[in-house]
Structures are given as structure tokens and as C-alpha cells.
Amino acid sequence: MLLDERLTAGPQLCAEQMRLVRSRVAGLHPGWTDEQVDSEMFRREELIRQRNSKKYYSTSPPAERETANPS
Amino acid sequence: MTARDGNEALAQLVSILNRHDVPYMLDGSYSSNAYGIPRATKDADLVVATLGETFDLIGSSLGSDYQTESQIEYELITGTVRRVIRFVPINFVLEIFQLNDDAFDQSRFRRRLQVQSSVLGEAVWLPTPEDVIVQKIRWSRPQDLLDVENVMIVQMDTLDWSYISRWTELHGTKDTLDQIRSSL
Numbered sequence: 001m002l003l004d005e006r007l008t009a010g011p012q013l014c015a016e017q018m019r020l021v022r023s024r025v026a027g028l029h030p031g032w033t034d035e036q037v038d039s040e041m042f043r044r045e046e047l048i049r050q051r052n053s054k055k056y057y058s059t060s061p062p063a064e065r066e067t068a069n070p071s
Numbered sequence: 072m073t074a075r076d077g078n079e080a081l082a083q084l085v086s087i088l089n090r091h092d093v094p095y096m097l098d099g100s101y102s103s104n105a106y107g108i109p110r111a112t113k114d115a116d117l118v119v120a121t122l123g124e125t126f127d128l129i130g131s132s133l134g135s136d137y138q139t140e141s142q143i144e145y146e147l148i149t150g151t152v153r154r155v156i157r158f159v160p161i162n163f164v165l166e167i168f169q170l171n172d173d174a175f176d177q178s179r180f181r182r183r184l185q186v187q188s189s190v191l192g193e194a195v196w197l198p199t200p201e202d203v204i205v206q207k208i209r210w211s212r213p214q215d216l217l218d219v220e221n222v223m224i225v226q227m228d229t230l231d232w233s234y235i236s237r238w239t240e241l242h243g244t245k246d247t248l249d250q251i252r253s254s255l
Contacts, residue, residue, distance in 0.1 A: 001109075003105055003106075003186060004186070004187070004188045004189055004190055005190070006104050006105050006106070006107075006109050007097075007101060007104060007105040007186070007188060007190070007191075007195070007197075008078050008188060008190040008191060009104055009109035010077070010100050010101060010104050010109055010110060010111060010112030011076040011077030011078050011081075011111075011112060011113075011163065012076055012078070013109060013110065013111035013112075014076070014077065014111035014112055014113050015076045015161075016111075017111045042162060045113065045162060049113075049164070053144070056146060056147055056148075056212065057144040057145060057146055057147060057153060058144065058145050058147055059142060059143070059144055059145070060145065061145055061150075062145060062150040
């Protein structure tokens with residue numbers, strides 16, 4: 001596998017992963033429309049993203065955080 | 072590129088940066104995928120030398136498929152500033168980080184390498200594999216450590232271990248490096 005292929009493989013692997021998850025979500029809710037499945041997929045992705053953001057990022061600059069939490 | 076994926080968004084962003092001679096490098100999963108075993112990713116991380124100007128340039132150059140987020144955020148370990156742009160059609164996120172004054176951040180940015188990507192249709196700048204390892208051990212989030220393992224597995228024989236050891240000693244992360252290396 002060339003460096004270029006490896007470099008750009010992530011989004012393609014993600015698209016395949018999302019296709020499988022989407023199929024699973026649709027299977028769990030057979031009555032849902034495509035729009036409802038898409039909306040549920042978006043909601044789940046956002047939950048994961050927000051959880052990671054809260055864990056690893058802050059909206060306060062480091063100096064302000066140190067003042068607020070001197071220990 | 073046939074189906075829409077995150078590479079489409081990255082290609083557009085990199086094209087703008089290259090056209091305007093903006094110094095940058097790809098970071099995060101794109102860089103570890105390049106040197107290791109690729110994994111799925113829903114975002115692209117880039118480090119730029121001048122975040123404010125670059126973010127304005129990007130915001131005014133990308134089309135209506137992109138949404139810039141106004142909130143500025145700070146990475147908790149190194150304090151690095153982050154801005155976010157969303158590629159709305161597939162909810163792919165471009166994360167742009169300010170190069171900071173930290174000695175290692177400056178060093179890895181100076182040592183970055185340019186590679187030609189036929190998939191992106193652009194030349195792109197990447198950190199060296201050694202710098203990917205040092206940075207990811209510094210973050211030490213669970214996924215980072217898996218990425219480090221994968222880069223080591225693929226690049227093992229070609230890595231400059233004295234360079235990696237020097238920085239991990241300075242960062243207090245040499246034990247983590249040694250643990251991962253001895254587990255392979």
C-alpha cells in the first residue's frame with residue numbers, strides 16, 4: 001500500500017463503516033424513513049463528537065483555567 | 072473520487088492553502104494513517120502557522136457546503152488553539168490548530184515533509200513519522216496510543232529512535248514509549 005493510499009484511506013474506511021452502521025440502524029427501525037435514519041446517524045455522530053470535545057478541549061484559555069482551578 | 076467523502080473537503084482546503092502559500096501540515100489521524108495502518112476517520116486536523124488569518128482566508132474561500140464554527144477552543148494538554156469547519160453534506164470536520172511556541176511543536180513543523188497525493192490532487196505537508204509518534208504519545212489518548220503502535224509496526228526499522236527518545240524524555244513520556252515498544 002502506497003503512502004498516498006494510506007494517507008487518504010481514513011474517510012473511505014469511515015464511509016464504509018457508516019454504511020454498515022446505517023444499515024444496522026435501519027434494520028432496528030424498519031418503519032423509519034431514510035430521513036429519520038439519517039437524522040439518527042447525525043445525532044449519534046454529534047454525541048460522540050461532543051463527548052470527545054468536552055474530554056479534550058476547553059472554551060477557556062489555559063491561563064483562565066489555572067486561575068479558576070488553582071490546585 | 073467517485074462518492075463524496077472527507078478527502079473531497081480536505082482537497083479543497085489544501086488547494087486553498089497551497090495556492091496562498093500558507094505554511095501548514097496535516098496532523099492527527101491523517102498523519103498516523105500515512106505512516107501506519109489506516110483507520111476510519113471523520114475529521115482532518117491541520118496545524119497552521121497563523122490561525123487567525125488562515126481561518127479568515129479559508130472561511131471566505133470555501134463555498135456554501137462549508138460551515139465555520141465561531142467558538143474558539145483550547146486543547147487541554149498543550150493549550151493549542153483550535154477552530155472548526157464543517158463540510159455539511161457528509162458532516163466531515165476540518166480542525167485547524169494554531170502552531171504554538173512550544174519547542175516540540177516548532178521542531179516538528181520545521182521538519183515537516185511535502186508529499187504528492189494523487190487522490191487529493193495536491194502536494195501536502197506531513198510531520199515525520201518520528202514526530203507523529205512523539206506527539207501522539209504526548210496526547211496519550213487511547214486512540215493515540217493505538218495509532219503509535221501501528222506507526223511503529225509499519226516504520227519500526229526506519230525510525231530515528233534517539234530523536235524519539237530525546238523528546239519523550241523531555242515530555243516525561245519515555246516510560247509510555249518504552250512500554251509500547253517492548254510490547255511489539
